[in-house]
Amino acid sequence: MIQTLFGSSVDLPSLILRLAIGTLFIVHGYPKLTAAQRAQGGAWMKSMGMPAAMVPFAGVVEFFGGLALILGILTPIVAALSALWMLSTTWLVTTKAKKKYVGGYEIDITLLLAALALALLGSGIYSIDHLLGV
Numbered sequence: 001m002i003q004t005l006f007g008s009s010v011d012l013p014s015l016i017l018r019l020a021i022g023t024l025f026i027v028h029g030y031p032k033l034t035a036a037q038r039a040q041g042g043a044w045m046k047s048m049g050m051p052a053a054m055v056p057f058a059g060v061v062e063f064f065g066g067l068a069l070i071l072g073i074l075t076p077i078v079a080a081l082s083a084l085w086m087l088s089t090t091w092l093v094t095t096k097a098k099k100k101y102v103g104g105y106e107i108d109i110t111l112l113l114a115a116l117a118l119a120l121l122g123s124g125i126y127s128i129d130h131l132l133g134v
Helices: 002-006 011-033 035-047 054-071 075-095 101-121 128-132
Strands: none
Touching: 011 054, 011 075, 011 101, 054 075, 075 101
């Protein structure tokens, strides 16, 4: 019954995952694109041994990647790249900042796993990918 109402068995879960992951990336990426947050984030990243230029890069990756996921544009590719991004942020937080799982990198791990699932599921029929036949 659900398959006839909402398409195949992966279309609705894919849409739900795209919305969940995409909104989180947008919410976390947008502040990195603003001047005040870039300065604050730049100081934090510099203390971790990374160039401050990574803050706007992170903002672009997260904000526009999240937007692409919500719209369903090149979903498997964007989801795989998002998973790699979360793997790199997890590595940074665990090796440089020495943070614990809770209050440190639990969101990164959750996003990494959800993005991997989405990369495997694909965008489904409720996406721009489907409209374009990608």
